[in-house]
Structures are given as structure tokens and as C-alpha cells.
Amino acid sequence: MNYALLVQGAPYSQQAAHSALRFAHALIARGHTLGTIFFYHDGVYNASRLATPPQDEPHLVEAWRRLHEDHGTSLLVCIAAALRRGIIDEREARRHGKAGYAVESPFELTGLGQLLDVHSNHDRLVTFSP
Amino acid sequence: MLLHILNRSPASSRVPLDTLRAMGDNDWLLLIEDGVYGAVGPLADEFTSIQGRVFALKEDLVSRGLENRHDATIELVDMDGFVALTEQATQTVSWY
Numbered sequence: 716m717n718y719a720l721l722v723q724g725a726p727y728s729q730q731a732a733h734s735a736l737r738f739a740h741a742l743i744a745r746g747h748t749l750g751t752i753f754f755y756h757d758g759v760y761n762a763s764r765l766a767t768p769p770q771d772e773p774h775l776v777e778a779w780r781r782l783h784e785d786h787g788t789s790l791l792v793c794i795a796a797a798l799r800r801g802i803i804d805e806r807e808a809r810r811h812g813k814a815g816y817a818v819e820s821p822f823e824l825t826g827l828g829q830l831l832d833v834h835s836n837h838d839r840l841v842t843f844s845p
Numbered sequence: 846m847l848l849h850i851l852n853r854s855p856a857s858s859r860v861p862l863d864t865l866r867a868m869g870d871n872d873w874l875l876l877i878e879d880g881v882y883g884a885v886g887p888l889a890d891e892f893t894s895i896q897g898r899v900f901a902l903k904e905d906l907v908s909r910g911l912e913n914r915h916d917a918t919i920e921l922v923d924m925d926g927f928v929a930l931t932e933q934a935t936q937t938v939s940w941y
Contacts, residue, residue: 716932718931730852730878730879730905731852731878734852734877734878737904737924738924738927738928740924741924741925741927741928742928742931744925745925745928745929747928839931839932839936839937840936840937841850841931841937841939842850842937842939843939844852844939844941845941
């Protein structure tokens, strides 16, 4: 089956993102496809390329990126939730005159409408929220 | 069958009551994260009306030091079992 996950919890604040990651690995181990992860609300912090956790702790941003590299999972980030939290990509940084940026490929800023498409294009959508 | 996924404890939240009210006769309930506190008696009594349809995520019980403390009427599943439940359910509903 083709799965999608909706992640609404920030990394290292609540358990949601960690639960989602463990679920992601488990569903792939069972032979399913993880087509998309959609990051919404505080979940957008999972997309920050600047995240630098201690080396002996799980690196969530890196783990999401690896899902994309190893399994082709799309990593979609709600643009409205992200911009207001300072989670912007290079293009948005230029547009708003900011010196730095926090989002880079394979994470993609996208509209909330994409979540509706994700819902209809996948067999299962499972929400992980704080 | 819908799989309801609950991450709130009956001891600290009224969300479990909303979940129970919304559940259909054939729906299943999976307790995860802080929701697993509801798998331990006497909080497990909250779920007697849906006995036989309640599951709890083993990893989250273990990480809270509650391994083997859960009520006998509640079935434990690991992450693999969690995925299996979502296979059997037509949809999932997360309560938080």
C-alpha cells in the first residue's frame, strides 16, 4: 500500500515526530511504500537544514532526508505554516530580503491544497500530532 | 472499520471521552504515546465499553516503565503491529 504521513509536531519538543519516524521505518519494513510526508503546524521545524542536534541523539532532519534518498519519499512542507515560523527556502529568503534560509531540497515548500491531493492519492494517511 | 489513534491519557485529558463517543461499534482504538497510561488499571476502566477492541503500543509502555503493567483486556502491539492495524482499517483517525 502507498502510505502518507501528516506530521504536526516539532522535533525534540513532543513525541509526534519521533513516533512518525518509527512508523515510517516499520511500514517500509513491511513492504509498503511511503509516498509522502506532509509537515504542517509546528511539524515544519522538521525541515530545518540548520538543525544541529548532539551527535548521540537521533537526527530527525537527516532521517527524513534519508527516507527521500533511499525510498523516494516526497517531503512536503506547508508554506503558510513554514514562512511565519522562519522556515523559508532560498527563493523566499530572496523575495523577503532575508540573509539566510532553512529549507532546501529534498524538502519542498508547498500549498495546503497539496495535502488534499496527498489524501486522495495515497491508500492511507496517518496523522502524528503533539 | 476505523482505527482511532489516541495519544492522551484519561488522567489528564477529556479527549479520550470524545474518542469513545465518536467510535463506531466495529471501530478499534490504539493507545500511543501518553495514551498508553490508559492501558494501566484503574485508568483502563475508561475503555470497558469497547473491551476487545483496544490496543496499546508496546514501545511507548516500555519507555514509560509500564511494561507488564497493562490491563489484561488490552492487547499490546509493536510498531509492526501498528502498521498491521492501519492495513486492516479503511481509515485512521488521530485524536490529540
